[in-house]
Amino acid sequence: MSLKHAVLGLVIERRGYGYDLVQRLQKRLGGGWQLNPSAVYTALDQLEREQLVASVQQPGATVRSQRVVYDATPAGTTVLDAWLRSAGPPLEPIRSDLHLKLVLAGPAHREALLSQLAAREEACAALLAEYEQTSASSSRRLVDAAVVGRLRADLAWIREAVAELRTNGVPVD
Amino acid sequence: MSLKHAVLGLVIERRGYGYDLVQRLQKRLGGGWQLNPSAVYTALDQLEREQLVASVQQPGATVRSQRVVYDATPAGTTVLDAWLRSAGPPLEPIRSDLHLKLVLAGPAHREALLSQLAAREEACAALLAEYEQTSASSSRRLVDAAVVGRLRADLAWIREAVAELRTNGVPVD
Numbered sequence: 650m651s652l653k654h655a656v657l658g659l660v661i662e663r664r665g666y667g668y669d670l671v672q673r674l675q676k677r678l679g680g681g682w683q684l685n686p687s688a689v690y691t692a693l694d695q696l697e698r699e700q701l702v703a704s705v706q707q708p709g710a711t712v713r714s715q716r717v718v719y720d721a722t723p724a725g726t727t728v729l730d731a732w733l734r735s736a737g738p739p740l741e742p743i744r745s746d747l748h749l750k751l752v753l754a755g756p757a758h759r760e761a762l763l764s765q766l767a768a769r770e771e772a773c774a775a776l777l778a779e780y781e782q783t784s785a786s787s788s789r790r791l792v793d794a795a796v797v798g799r800l801r802a803d804l805a806w807i808r809e810a811v812a813e814l815r816t817n818g819v820p821v822d
Numbered sequence: 823m824s825l826k827h828a829v830l831g832l833v834i835e836r837r838g839y840g841y842d843l844v845q846r847l848q849k850r851l852g853g854g855w856q857l858n859p860s861a862v863y864t865a866l867d868q869l870e871r872e873q874l875v876a877s878v879q880q881p882g883a884t885v886r887s888q889r890v891v892y893d894a895t896p897a898g899t900t901v902l903d904a905w906l907r908s909a910g911p912p913l914e915p916i917r918s919d920l921h922l923k924l925v926l927a928g929p930a931h932r933e934a935l936l937s938q939l940a941a942r943e944e945a946c947a948a949l950l951a952e953y954e955q956t957s958a959s960s961s962r963r964l965v966d967a968a969v970v971g972r973l974r975a976d977l978a979w980i981r982e983a984v985a986e987l988r989t990n991g992v993p994v995d
Contacts, residue, residue, distance in 0.1 A: 650917050650918075650919060650922070651919055651922060652922070654922065654926070655922045655925075655926055658926035659926075677925045678921065678922075678925060681915070681916040682915055682916065682917055682921070683913070683915035683916075683917075729926070730931075732923075733923055733926065733927050733931045733934060733935075734931065734934040736937070736938055736941055737919045737920070737938065739941045739942060739944070739945035740856070740942065740945040740946065740949060741918055741919070742854070742855055742856035743854035743855065743856075743968075743969050743972050743973070744823050744854075744855055744856075745823075745914055745968070746823055746824055746910045746914070747910070747968075748851065748855070748965045748968060749823070749824060749825070749827065749828045749851075750905075750906055751961070751964050751965055752828075752850045752851060752961050752962060752965055753827070753828055753831035753832075753902070753906065754906050758903075758906045758907065761906060761907040762906075764909070765909055765910065768909055768912045769912060769913065771912070772912035772913040773913065776913060786995045787993040787994065787995055788924070788925050788993045788994060788995045789925060790993060791924050791982075791983050791986060791993060792921040792924055792925055794979055794982060794983075795916075795918070795920075795921060795976075795979045795983075796916050798975040798976070798978060798979045799916050799972065799975055799976070800916070801975065802971040802972055802974065802975035803968075803971070803972070805971060806967055806968045806971045809964075809967060810964050810967075810968075813964060820960040820961045820963060820964060821960065821961060822959045822960055822961045
């Protein structure tokens with residue numbers, strides 16, 4: 650996942666300091682992404698080393714109000730444009746720890762798996778409800794639709810898996 | 823994603839050498855996972871350092887037929903069982919490079935995005951057809967159902983995104 654390019658894109662849209670960029674990216678992507686704030690700082694450091702952004706120490710009345718503000722460089726604009734145009738991998742992997750557990754578990758793990766599936770079901774349903782209650786900005790509408798589609802598919806699957814484990818136990822070859 | 827534990831689980835089921843474990847895991851998880859063989863070797867090294875598996879050099883008639891075979895240790899069996907019982911994060915992130923691109927792109931990137939969406943659509947449809955033609959072993963049936971559900975949701979979304987970009991262009995706030 651190229652979070653680095655997303656951070657670069659935000660800086661190009663408007664200069665900003667670290668925490669500001671974290672908040673803008675969080676807002677832009679929505680809760681399904683589970684943005685890790687420290688990944689944004691790592692991306693900024695990497696972008697600066699690659700001279701795609703440049704930082705300026707902004708003076709403040711107190712040490713606490715001093716901030717490092719990031720501006721895009723001309724090279725940054727070129728790199729973002731190339732990334733947006735470049736074909737990524739045709740398919741992204743479909744992976745989940747729950748899938749690993751299901752193919753490795755034995756009959757003794759039935760109850761543990763059922764409780765993990767129940768926790769996942771609850772969390773998916775809560776996030777789905779959040780998305781369904783929010784009216785997104787236009788740039789987020791499509792991404793939100795993708796997240797909602799995934800959550801609905803995952804929820805349907807979780808319920809199927811629960812029914813299967815309850816009826817037939819843990820599948821073993 | 824704890825591939826390390828999945829590899830450990832396979833070794834516990836039956837001792838094996840590296841490439842054998844790659845093939846068994848590939849078969850167990852299915853194509854949607856996009857297993858990276860080198861990740862299996864990395865996992866084996868890590869498991870051996872943690873003394874969860876132990877390797878034995880198996881003699882062969884020629885240097886080429888000598889193999890390093892992995893066996894589980896008692897500690898490995900305990901660790902696998904604890905992992906299967908442990909609650910992971912309630913929700914896994916929903917992330918895609920395409921989502922990043924959609925929220926960062928401008929009107930000039932419309933054609934590039936459409937062609938990336940078309941490539942994704944083709945790859946998703948091909949993988950879905952593969953899954954729909956395969957009758958899976960019982961331990962894989964549930965995981966396959968999860969993958970098929972995701973692929974169908976993604977395909978529906980891709981078609982929606984294509985229609986949106988064609989009709990209204992790239993959404994910008």
